[in-house]
Amino acid sequence: MSAHLPRKSSVALRDPRWLRWSLLAIALAFVALFLVLPLLAVFGYAFEKGLDVWRAAVVDEEARAAIRLTLLVAAIAVPLNTVFGVAAAWLVTRYSFRGKGLLVSLIDLPFAVSPVIAGLIYVLLFGKQGWLGPWLADHDVKIIFAVPGIVLATTFVTFPFVARELIPLMQAQGGDEERAAITLGASGWSMFWRVTLPKIGWGLLYGVILCNARAIGEFGAVSVVSGHIRGLTNTMPLHIEVLYNEYQRTAAFAVASLLALFALLTLVLKQIVGWRMRRIAATEPDA
Amino acid sequence: MRRTIAAVFASALFALGGLAHADTTLLNVSYDPTRELYREFNAAFAAEWKQQSGEDLKINQSHGGSGKQSRSVIDGLEADVVTLALAYDIDALHEHGDLVPADWQKRLPDNSAPYTSTVVFLVRKGNPKGIKDWDDLVKPDVGVITPNPKTSGGARWNYLAAWGYAKKKYGGDAAAQEFVGKLLKNVPVLDTGARGATTTFVERGQGDVLLAWENEALLALAEGGGKGQFEIVVPSISILAEPPVTVVDKVVDKRGTRKVAEAYLKYLYSPQGQEIAAKNHYRPRDAAVAAKYASTFPKVPLFTIDEVFGGWQNAQKTHFADGGTFDKIYVPGAK
Numbered sequence: 001m002s003a004h005l006p007r008k009s010s011v012a013l014r015d016p017r018w019l020r021w022s023l024l025a026i027a028l029a030f031v032a033l034f035l036v037l038p039l040l041a042v043f044g045y046a047f048e049k050g051l052d053v054w055r056a057a058v059v060d061e062e063a064r065a066a067i068r069l070t071l072l073v074a075a076i077a078v079p080l081n082t083v084f085g086v087a088a089a090w091l092v093t094r095y096s097f098r099g100k101g102l103l104v105s106l107i108d109l110p111f112a113v114s115p116v117i118a119g120l121i122y123v124l125l126f127g128k129q130g131w132l133g134p135w136l137a138d139h140d141v142k143i144i145f146a147v148p149g150i151v152l153a154t155t156f157v158t159f160p161f162v163a164r165e166l167i168p169l170m171q172a173q174g175g176d177e178e179r180a181a182i183t184l185g186a187s188g189w190s191m192f193w194r195v196t197l198p199k200i201g202w203g204l205l206y207g208v209i210l211c212n213a214r215a216i217g218e219f220g221a222v223s224v225v226s227g228h229i230r231g232l233t234n235t236m237p238l239h240i241e242v243l244y245n246e247y248q249r250t251a252a253f254a255v256a257s258l259l260a261l262f263a264l265l266t267l268v269l270k271q272i273v274g275w276r277m278r279r280i281a282a283t284e285p286d287a
Numbered sequence: 288m289r290r291t292i293a294a295v296f297a298s299a300l301f302a303l304g305g306l307a308h309a310d311t312t313l314l315n316v317s318y319d320p321t322r323e324l325y326r327e328f329n330a331a332f333a334a335e336w337k338q339q340s341g342e343d344l345k346i347n348q349s350h351g352g353s354g355k356q357s358r359s360v361i362d363g364l365e366a367d368v369v370t371l372a373l374a375y376d377i378d379a380l381h382e383h384g385d386l387v388p389a390d391w392q393k394r395l396p397d398n399s400a401p402y403t404s405t406v407v408f409l410v411r412k413g414n415p416k417g418i419k420d421w422d423d424l425v426k427p428d429v430g431v432i433t434p435n436p437k438t439s440g441g442a443r444w445n446y447l448a449a450w451g452y453a454k455k456k457y458g459g460d461a462a463a464q465e466f467v468g469k470l471l472k473n474v475p476v477l478d479t480g481a482r483g484a485t486t487t488f489v490e491r492g493q494g495d496v497l498l499a500w501e502n503e504a505l506l507a508l509a510e511g512g513g514k515g516q517f518e519i520v521v522p523s524i525s526i527l528a529e530p531p532v533t534v535v536d537k538v539v540d541k542r543g544t545r546k547v548a549e550a551y552l553k554y555l556y557s558p559q560g561q562e563i564a565a566k567n568h569y570r571p572r573d574a575a576v577a578a579k580y581a582s583t584f585p586k587v588p589l590f591t592i593d594e595v596f597g598g599w600q601n602a603q604k605t606h607f608a609d610g611g612t613f614d615k616i617y618v619p620g621a622k
Contacts, residue, residue, distance in 0.1 A: 127362035230348055
């Protein structure tokens, strides 16, 4: 952890001033060009025809359906991945078993796989020509080209966020308090709620925020399984593409500006949570 | 925490309930450039159907590259009707999963294509590269934008139009293959759908000429980025594009929507439907409507796919199937 490095001997601080300044200038220019400028462009285009046009685009029936669907998908995928993430992190950090390394790599798989492939996997599994397709069709269960497919694809893509955030944290914290709680007669459940959760709370929240951000913004995997039925299976990112392709640039960017707002909100929350985590880490005596 | 989770699930269920619809619905799975056409047509037909039957009808739309859309329907996208770019993509619905009968194309008049179109060139204002006909597209300094024939119906029409031209002019398929190969070398990027290609040309300013559906080119003139920035060039000869429509039998029989789905497609052939098609830049079949819109659609000699390629099945097998001519002559990134 960088916090433990002795600060005064840091090499960066002994670099000549010109080098520091030019590095800073390069970094700032890069941030401005690749992050700030596009963000400004989103809001610029969104409001180029005034507030009324912006509002009309956002309250449009199809846009509202897209927003509802996006929030619904996040509301299912994020809790699922939270429960999974906590369970996986617990498993990986508290027990040792054969194949643990493999499990950890598997958790990371969605980071490595292209989202398009992630979507296609589900089409091949649940599509009409897929393995489970005929059975699903006979029982009138719709997964692909309907909301469940979108939820599945989003869950897959956002799978690692919570676990990835918790595993190093729980590794660093160790299991002493839990062992103490069990020794003192706490049930597994009350130990989890009273000891573990408060310990990992902020880290968990951090993971959940990142998971949620990705769930809301996912395009590739969802695009494959959605079927693009407007008003029914178009999420916000898909709706933005539709609008842009229909020469409705202002409307497209109006909805995009909502997504950007979500992103900014995420960023603020993330900062607050990160700051709390660092403060807690600083006040706690090192184990 | 527990309460929060419960609240989240409760609101999720609530939102799910909000997605359900009560009235009759139809899903029309269509190709890329028909977005504006069906937006107008659906509203007109819903009103007509309400008058005829008293039923409230909601028509849902899905758009994308024609081949991709066909694939989605095969994979289980429950389309009551498909209105795709070319017959082969509907033939595929018969071959995989038997969703429509083999003779689907004979069920409606005019090869089940209620409107037609052709392939034209869209160039930048003043036509700086002086593009007049197909031969100008293979000149070394011309950037041509056309979508990927593997996924886009429009792209297949473009490709076959160029092939047909060269075959007629230079005599034979070998010459045509060389011609189309040269043309493809001028294509910097293959989008998956016709609309994607149009945005690449119109909004992102790529290339000197867009090979496009006539309807797509006319729409780009009317709505695209800046008006008056583009011109349409009609080549000396082109292809008669017949985008067909059909009811998807397996789906309508399961959902009990056959009657309304058939009425929906018939309405495309009615004078009202033909008028909407013409207004949205598709060549109408109806003679009276065609006469009214004669000035929009220049007369140009058109060859059909049956004349030059022996039908879509043959064209598909020879040119676009895996290992077909397209795979042989298209080398990505070659310039």
